[in-house]
Amino acid sequence: MMAAGTAGNRGRKVLILERNRVLGRKLLLTGKGRCNLTNYTDIDNHVANLFPQGRFLYSALFSFSPEDLINWLEDRGVPTKIERGGRVFPASNDSHDVRNCLLNYLKENRVELRPLSRVLEIENLEPTCGFQIKTNQGEISAERVILATGGCSYPQTGSSGDGWGWARQLGHRIVEPEPGLVPLITREKDLEPARGLLLKNVELTVQDRNNRRVFSEQGELEIGEDGLAGPLALRASLFIQRGREYSLLIDLKPAVDRKKLDRRLQREIEELGHENLIKLWEKLLPRMLIGPLVKRTGLDPELPVQQLTREQRGVMVKNIKNFGLTVIGKKDWSEAIITMGGVDCREIDPATMESKIVPGLFFAGEIIDLHGFTGGYNLQAAFSTGFLAGSNC
Numbered sequence: 001m002m003a004a005g006t007a008g009n010r011g012r013k014v015l016i017l018e019r020n021r022v023l024g025r026k027l028l029l030t031g032k033g034r035c036n037l038t039n040y041t042d043i044d045n046h047v048a049n050l051f052p053q054g055r056f057l058y059s060a061l062f063s064f065s066p067e068d069l070i071n072w073l074e075d076r077g078v079p080t081k082i083e084r085g086g087r088v089f090p091a092s093n094d095s096h097d098v099r100n101c102l103l104n105y106l107k108e109n110r111v112e113l114r115p116l117s118r119v120l121e122i123e124n125l126e127p128t129c130g131f132q133i134k135t136n137q138g139e140i141s142a143e144r145v146i147l148a149t150g151g152c153s154y155p156q157t158g159s160s161g162d163g164w165g166w167a168r169q170l171g172h173r174i175v176e177p178e179p180g181l182v183p184l185i186t187r188e189k190d191l192e193p194a195r196g197l198l199l200k201n202v203e204l205t206v207q208d209r210n211n212r213r214v215f216s217e218q219g220e221l222e223i224g225e226d227g228l229a230g231p232l233a234l235r236a237s238l239f240i241q242r243g244r245e246y247s248l249l250i251d252l253k254p255a256v257d258r259k260k261l262d263r264r265l266q267r268e269i270e271e272l273g274h275e276n277l278i279k280l281w282e283k284l285l286p287r288m289l290i291g292p293l294v295k296r297t298g299l300d301p302e303l304p305v306q307q308l309t310r311e312q313r314g315v316m317v318k319n320i321k322n323f324g325l326t327v328i329g330k331k332d333w334s335e336a337i338i339t340m341g342g343v344d345c346r347e348i349d350p351a352t353m354e355s356k357i358v359p360g361l362f363f364a365g366e367i368i369d370l371h372g373f374t375g376g377y378n379l380q381a382a383f384s385t386g387f388l389a390g391s392n393c
């Protein structure tokens with residue numbers, strides 16, 4: 001929509017082919033219906049939050065920056081607000097306001113919409129004669145084409161990866177798509193009784209088969225169905241490839257090292273007097289986690305705390321600081337917030353978004369091999385690349 005409106009604004013005759021009845025179905029779902037449209041931070045920080053080559057986006061982000069997007073919306077009657085971590089939302093908390101603003105932009109710039117038109121095939125008419133586009137409603141010819149079909153996460157919204165097939169046929173390399181920002185599936189199921197529990201201030205570390213640390217961050221983690229969910233697990237998913245195994249360590253008390261934690265255990269034991277071990281666990285961890293920890297340590301919960309040996313304290317400390325799991329997969333596309341992979345950036349001119357292989361073909365948004373953390377980086381990338389493609393097509 002950004003690409004089309006911007007091209008229309010330059011006097012181009014533009015047609016949007018959209019397979020759904022309405023435009024922007026995924027956009028409406030973003031930010032849990034509130035649309036976290038960008039992040040209020042500098043361009044370097046946007047680049048640092050986008051993978052695998054955030055640098056590819058410098059031109060796009062400078063051409064249409066987070067500030068430009070915020071001003072663009074505010075000028076069109078959509079005030080915004082900034083929340084925790086620089087996340088920007090419409091002040092109304094309603095993604096419809098962003099979508100409607102884009103629809104008005106299309107109208108303003110006389111962009112023709114053709115809903116319920118699914119593109120089936122795109123043919124490049126040689127040489128430089130434009131493109132022939134086959135849809136379920138007939139054929140169309142166009143001098144230039146912008147592919148903005150998104151990735152293939154949440155396929156029920158319409159983005160099911162169609163664009164990659166055409167891009168491949170036209171000569172582009174597609175980096176194998178993977179679900180991203182998605183819950184992780186673990187082999188061990190012993191956290192199952194704690195499903196739904198949100199752990200705050202824990203550390204998650206992911207190592208590959210060569211014990212190389214691919215991710216380590218502190219934050220919030222949710223015990224999910226089949227494994228782990230919540231912000232930390234979703235972020236970690238961007239560094240995990242399907243079909244490979246990773247070991248995962250949860251540090252439930254990252255603020256203290258092992259020695260300090262042991263001293264805390266000793267203090268608690270003093271205070272607990274004649275109580276049993278279960279009471280000590282209760283002092284340390286959320287109730288739902290105690291069952292799994294009792295099983296992992298193999299220590300009798302009825303054991304009087306005063307009888308706990310130094311070695312047994314060591315076992316407790318080890319499991320609290322190093323709760324190990326194995327990642328054996330990720331949840332599927334229907335739960336993935338974004339797609340990793342897509343059209344290889346090296347084959348797209350970063351200054352125009354035009355294909356380096358097929359003149360007249362442009363790309364915008366998630367169809368490109370670019371993905372970011374949560375926080376508004378993905379939508380900003382879509383808006384900025386859309387603006388650039390629309391400015392150059």
Ligand SMILES: Cc1cc2nc3c(=O)[nH]c(=O)nc-3n(C[C@H](O)[C@H](O)[C@H](O)COP(=O)(O)OP(=O)(O)OC[C@H]3O[C@@H](n4cnc5c(N)ncnc54)[C@H](O)[C@@H]3O)c2cc1C
Nearest residue numbers: 019030031036118119149150158159162365366376378379
């Ligand atoms: C639940 C959820 C929440 C999210 N929240 C956020 C957030 O808060 N902040 C953020 O930055 N990012 C968020 N994202 C990611 C963000 O929504 C995407 O990165 C963004 O929508 C990508 O925009 P796009 O225009 O490239 O693709 P899309 O929004 O996927 O749009 C592609 C369009 O192409 C159409 N299409 C596909 N194939 C065809 C075809 N063959 N013929 C015709 N039309 C076709 C589709 O119907 C669709 O309308 C979220 C994603 C999800 C799933």
